[in-house]
Amino acid sequence: MKTTSPFVSALALAALSLVTGVSYGQDGQPTLAKIQTANMIAIGHRETSVPFSYVGANNEVIGFSQDLCNKVIDAVKAKTKHPDLRVRFIPVTSQNRIPLVQNGTVDLECGVTTNLTSRQNQVAFSDTFFVATTRLLTKKDSGIKDFSDLAGKTVVTNQGTTSERILRKMNEEKKMNMSIISAKDYGEGRVTLETGRAVAYMMDDVLLAGTRSLTAKPSDWVLVGTPQSSEAYGFMLRKDDPEFKKLVDDAMSQVMKSPEINAMYDKWFVKPVPPKNINFDFPMSDTVKKLYADPNDKALE
Structure with a gap:
């Protein structure tokens, strides 16, 4: 029997993708066909991104993102006629989430990923489900009121995020000598942050509110600083797969x-949430209200 080299197969698959305009995973199938064949959907989730996507006390994935994601999973079950569809949960990080979507390991990433025009060259995004702003979490008595107060101090952020890029650019352009x-x-x-290795934590405001809820004494911490960007959160999926994207949207x-x-929304942002049953006290903004009335997948940057 004649065999085909993996390299030739990959080239042929790439060419077919260009011709048909359909995204193919590792097994050469569009996402819905891949799910249909395997009777399984692979969901990417975060482990500590309270209250969007995190692992609960019973080792289950919970959060606002996951509740929305469950609606998509139900739609996939109906579309594929697989009411018994298996769901494989795969933890992802800021560093590996895009590659895992690209290579077909994850079919849908239901975390807290910002839709950026630069990322659209690598993956596709669902309609936006939340808009946040980037600020700082710091102790009430730290003396930090805004970003200018960070000069010469140590700041923590998350690797591979918009906040890291903004912070490093600010440090370079304004010669702030931050660590x-x-x-x-x-x-x-x-x-x-809690151990004092950093004086402030820069990330999206709502996620910092979640971080605050997990500290030993949440009342000791405060959100400060002029917002440096607006973040449009969407679920990630592979590019050029219009059928799957339409189902998700x-x-x-x-x-x-x-x-x-x-x-x-109230369940996760206005009422007490696990694991500490602390209220985020994060009412729905006018921006988010308008977004829900007219959903779209536009990047804000």
Whole structure:
């Protein structure tokens, strides 16, 4: 039997993708066909991104992102006629989330990833489901009120994020002489901040509110600083797969345009959430209200 080299197969698959305009995973199938064949969908999630995507007390993936993601999973079950569809949860980080989507390991990344025009060259994004701003988390008595107060001090942020890029650019352009620590995730960032290795933590405001809820004494910490950017969160999927993207967007849009989104939002941002049952006290902004009334997948940067 004649065999085909993996390299030739990869080239042929790439050429077919260009001709058909359809994204193919490792097994040469569009996402929905891949899911149909395997009777399984691979969901990328975060481990400590409270209240969007994190691992709960019973080792289950929970959060606002996951609740929305579950609506998409239900739509996939209906589309593939697989009510018993298996769901494989795969933890991802800021560093590996894009490659894992690109190579087909993850079918849909349901975390807290910002839709950036630069990232659209690598992956596709669903409709935006949240808009945050980048600020600072610091102790109430730290003396840090805004970004200018960080000159000569140590700051922590997450590796591979918009905040890291903004912070490093600010440090270089304004000659602030900051020492920047790049944490692998929010868990490591929180420990870095709580142990005093950094005086402030720069990330998206709502995620910093989640980080604050996990500290030993949440009342000791405060969100400060002039917002440096607006972050449009979307779910990531492989590029050039219009059928799967439409299914994802339609499922999300249906929820966001319905009253159900208000209860879902309140559950995670206005009421106490696990593991410490602390209230984020993060009411829905006018920007997010407008977004839910008219969902779109536009990048803000």
